[in-house]
Amino acid sequence: MSAAADLLDLFLGYCVAECGLSANTIDAYRRDVVHFLRGMGAADDRDLERLTSARLVDYVEACRRAGLAPNSIWRRLVSVRMFYRFLLAEGLVRTDPLHVFRTPRLWRRMPDVLNTDQVDRLLEAPQGDGPLGLRDRAALEILYATGARAGELCGLDVGDLNFEYSFVRCYGKRMKERLVPVGRRAVEAVRGYLDHGRPALLRRPQEPALFLTRTGRRLTRVALWSRVRHHARAAGLGNAVHPHTLRHSFATHLLSGGADLRSVQVMLGHADISTTEI
Structure with a gap:
């Protein structure tokens, strides 16, 4: 609630x-x-x-x-x-x-993105080896490595990870499934959380959720927004950073690195390529 x-x-x-x-x-x-x-x-x-x-x-x-x-x-x-x-x-x-009631459409503009140095500062912001620090570090890494929406990340189950082939299975809008490759840094962060963080948060052995709260429940979108903003402030990035900022940064950095627009569209789970072009 x-x-x-x-x-x-x-x-x-x-x-x-x-x-x-x-x-x-x-x-x-x-x-x-x-x-x-x-x-x-x-x-x-x-x-x-x-x-x-x-x-x-x-x-x-x-x-x-x-x-x-x-x-x-x-x-x-x-x-x-x-x-x-x-x-x-x-x-x-x-x-x-x-x-x-009929009302105007939401305003649209070019989304704000972080540069690579700012992303590194954000990803390194969670401190310590406690379960919540390990969880937040893994969550931030997955957000940036996959471009996942906040709801997609919170909806991840442990079974959605494939360490052998280094990919994550995300369920987007209307439960549309897509597979997104992840790099070594994100894999290592998630492994650290699974080995040393999640067991300390787990309250029910059958709980499938990957990211858990301190009470052992699935992490909510509101809690994720709060944690991202907390770590952004700690990294000196201000109050305007949220989960979608990492999603936009992920897409922008892929495109600037030479990835084609269609591939980025698939990884983001956009049905319309014009959405990716924004």
């Missing part, structure tokens, strides 16, 4: 890092979504999934009765729709009660 406030922070971080929105726009989004969450009594992701279109109509009517101008109500709906689209894209909710 994820607190709605934490999900809002992730969304606003995305708006800064991926969409390049101004500080004023970010503040407006925050106010609009906070007002919506309070008005709907939504405290966590389960509440957000339980919201219906009928309740949304009630919210709009309440705004009208409170004297809000139609443009102000529309702006709030746009903000909340962007919030839900982000949550859906990240797999943090499964339903969108705002599908009955």
